[in-house]
Amino acid sequence: xxxxxxxxxxxxxxxxxxxxxxxxxxxxxxxxxxxxxxxxxxxxxxxxxxxxxxxxxxxxxxxxxxxxxxxxxxxxxxxxxxxxxxxxxxxxxxxxxxxxxxxxxxxxxxxxxxxxxxxxxxxxxxxxxxxxxxxxxxxxxxxxxxxxxxxxxxxxxxxxxxxxxxxxxxxxxxxxxxxxxxxxxxxxxxxxxxxxxxxxxxxxxxxxxxxxxxxxxxxxxxxxxxxxxxxxxxxxxxxxxxxxxxxxxxxxxxxxxxxxxxxxxxxxxxxxxxxxxxxxxxxxxxxxxxxxxxxxxxxxxxxxxxxxxxxxxxxxxxxxxxxxxxxxxxxxxxx
Numbered sequence: 478x479x480x481x482x483x484x485x486x487x488x489x490x491x492x493x494x495x496x497x498x499x500x501x502x503x504x505x506x507x508x509x510x511x512x513x514x515x516x517x518x519x520x521x522x523x524x525x526x527x528x529x530x531x532x533x534x535x536x537x538x539x540x541x542x543x544x545x546x547x548x549x550x551x552x553x554x555x556x557x558x559x560x561x562x563x564x565x566x567x568x569x570x571x572x573x574x575x576x577x578x579x580x581x582x583x584x585x586x587x588x589x590x591x592x593x594x595x596x597x598x599x600x601x602x603x604x605x606x607x608x609x610x611x612x613x614x615x616x617x618x619x620x621x622x623x624x625x626x627x628x629x630x631x632x633x634x635x636x637x638x639x640x641x642x643x644x645x646x647x648x649x650x651x652x653x654x655x656x657x658x659x660x661x662x663x664x665x666x667x668x669x670x671x672x673x674x675x676x677x678x679x680x681x682x683x684x685x686x687x688x689x690x691x692x693x694x695x696x697x698x699x700x701x702x703x704x705x706x707x708x709x710x711x712x713x714x715x716x717x718x719x720x721x722x723x724x725x726x727x728x729x730x731x732x733x734x735x736x737x738x739x740x741x742x743x744x745x746x747x748x749x750x751x752x753x754x755x756x757x758x759x760x761x762x763x764x765x766x767x768x769x770x771x772x773x774x775x776x777x778x779x780x781x782x783x784x785x786x787x788x789x790x791x792x793x794x795x796x797x798x799x800x801x802x803x804x805x806x807x808x809x810x811x812x
Contacts, residue, residue, distance in 0.1 A: 491527050492671065494564045497589075498536040498552060499582060499608070504543045506568035506602040506660050513664035516680040517672055529672050530564075537584035544571045555588045561596040564667070569603030569656055575629045577611050586612045595650065600663060603656025610634025618648040623656035661686055674700040675720045682712060699764035703750035703757060710735040711749045714742070715757070722761045723785035728754065759795050766792060770808045777804070 494514060496507060511532060518528040534552035541549050559565065577586055589612040593599060601609050606622040609615050610630050615637035622630050624641065631639050640646055645654035645663040654663040661684070669677035681704065700719060704712070714731050718724075731754065732739045746754050765784045769775055777789045786792040796804050 490562070491531050492529065492562055492564060493531045493533065493560050494566065495556070495559065496532070496534045496566045496568065497555075497585060498534055498538075498541055498549065498568070499570050499585065500538060500541045500579070501570040501572050502541055502543045502549070503569040503571055503603060503657070504545045504547070505657055506605065507543075509658065509661040510566060510568075510600070510602060510664035512684065513661060513668060513680055516683055517668050517676065520672070520676050520679065529668075536581070537588065538581040555584065556592075559592050559594075559597055564598040564600060565593060566600045566602065567605030567608050568660065569605050569623070574604035574626060575607050575611075575633060577608065582608075589614060597650065598667070599651045600667065601651075601653040602660035602663065603654065604629075606630055606653045607633055609651075609653070610637055615651065615653070618651050619646050620648065620651065620653040621646045621655055622653060626656075658686075669700065673720070675716045677701075678704055678712075678716065678719065682707075699760040702760070703752050706749040708745065708749045710737055710742070711746055714746065714754075715750075718758055718761055722758070722765045723783055725785070726758055760799060762786065763796055763799050766796065766804060767807055770804060780804075 496511065498507070514530045514532050518530060521527065521529050535555055536552050537555055539550070543549060577583065585608070589609070593612075593614060599609060599614060601620070601622070603623045604626050606615065606620055607626060607630055610620070610633045613634075615630075615634045617636060617638075619638045619640055620630070620634075621627070621640045621643040627639050627641050630637065643655060644659045645652060645666065647666075652663055652667065654660055665677050665681055665686075668680060678701070685707075704715065706712075714735050717731065717734050718726060728739045728742070732742045735742045735745070737745065743754065746752070746757070750757065752760075762784045766780055766786075769780045769783060773780075775783065777792070781787075781789045781792040784792065786795065793804065800807075
């Protein structure tokens with residue numbers, strides 16, 4: 478995750494994103510994630526770099542209806558191929574979500590089976606997972622969907638491992654969400670992976686939405702925790718810490734970023750986040766350690782250094798405040 482975000486920060490890659498639209502599209506399933514990507518591109522524009530995402534809309538039909546009674550036209554046909562780094566989004570529909578008997582749906586299913594592959598990311602919003610399951614794209618994978626459709630998904634995709642009570646589930650290159658507003662959560666999660674956590678948090682603030690649970694994790698993601706407030710000075714401090722967890726932050730530096738006194742920042746931070754500044758910085762560094770342990774081959778001393786700890790001893794001491802098992806267990810369980 479860290480390497481991907483760093484690469485995007487270099488301004489080299491624009492990722493094509495295809496929204497595959499069907500009749501009776503759930504409007505929020507489409508508009509919510511699409512707006513997250515649009516805001517990501519606004520950040521790219523401000524940074525003077527190419528767009529992060531090239532968003533396209535495709536369909537097997539010439540025109541479609543939506544859940545709010547608005548008809549849609551002007552999208553492209555199903556392409557002959559998908560670029561290797563493409564993201565494909567399947568949003569939910571209203572009505573007979575599990576009925577794929579129409580000619581347009583059958584063309585969409587055939588296209589999915591032919592063109593979707595391991596080099597692509599698949600994002601399923603709400604009952605979009607039913608389409609993916611019907612096409613066989615969820616076989617052998619953990620997944621979820623709207624709570625009212627979990628049994629339907631099990632019936633349609635008996636080889637999938639359907640999880641209930643999840644906001645979203647990530648299994649390798651397949652992402653499924655519970656539906657409606659959770660499509661925004663999933664889009665923010667993917668943006669964080671590709672563009673970095675600070676940019677994702679900035680988008681959430683612009684959209685005035687909560688940065689909520691991170692998928693199947695029963696706890697709040699440390700990267701997203703303590704962000705459910707609207708105080709701009711505290712957000713600036715959090716953005717700075719998330720953007721460079723390894724920096725040797727001191728209270729004066731952070732107070733300068735917040736444009737407040739040290740004492741006032743300490744009070745503001747606890748009031749609006751429920752956490753002390755020290756605990757927050759340590760949680761973010763532990764989160765970075767967790768990522769480095771699972772996604773790199775760095776030894777423990779290198780991990781400690783990159784995460785801003787003075788030594789492996791300090792790393793383990795801070796780690797023990799938040800985790801019951803030692804950091805070495807994190808690497809073992811993901812090897």
